[in-house]
Amino acid sequence: MSSESANESPADADKVLVALAQSGDTSAFDQLVVRYSPRLYGMIYHMTSNNEDANDLTQDVFAKAYRSLSQFRGRSSFYTWIYAIGTNMTLNFLKKRNRRAAWSLDNLDSGIQNDEAMVDLAHAANPRHQSDLNELQKKLNEAMQSLSNDHRAVVTMFDIQGIPHAEISKILKVSEGTVRSRLFYAHRQLQGHLEEFIK
């Protein structure tokens, strides 16, 4: 099945796939998994800072979406809908986890230090402090984990994933003003934690 023609927008392609999946086409749902698992996994990983939790939680999000697909009426895009499921499940999980083994830095991508883009960006972001990337990565994780779950969610979606304010407000079901205000306070808090890298 061709999921996306040349003129079709991603949202239109999603509608077609959702309609097919609702009629029982499991391969159509698989295509939605392929399309959204990297972004959802990324969001959940940056919220939990743990690969194993991110994997299991992303599986659970798709399982829940699969079970609830018949209730999806298309009032929002599939992307917003599944992101809202993912965010709610992650926030609930984080409440339960209650700081259990908060973050694991040992299982992050080991090739990150050799990633040219990462090295260039680290250099560009911080030309005076070309310190060990491991140290920077550790500090970034610590800074992220110091934020409240709600603040970490907006930083993850806006700063790391590049989702616009309006979309985040739909996903989190809060006003755009709340999104902006959470970002403002989160940035201020992160500034304190990353002071040594931004001087």
Place this chain on the structure above:
Amino acid sequence: MNEPEKQVQKLIRLKRFEEPRDGYFVDFLEEFRSRRNEGETSKGFLNSRVSGGVDNRKWFIGAGIAYAALLVVVLMWPNGPEAKQDSSRQPVIFEPKQPIRNSLTPPKVPISIPRP
């Protein structure tokens, strides 16, 4: 947005490069498919892993309370379980000290019955 805030954003954006290993999402889809085929999408991976210990503890506490309540009921039951089995007991006969007032005695105040 001030300069330090921009720098914070640049640093945080570096986290975009933290990605899982190559081929991870292929395996992810396979895992999802096999769970769906086995009908396991109704079970949560995380709920069982994260709250499993808490749930077990709840079960133990609940079972303990239920057992204790049952024990109290058995002990507090009038005369205990042998009450039904004691056939030597005679039935209790109620003998009133005063004569029971006849409920059919007409009231002292006459009742007027409206005629149709």
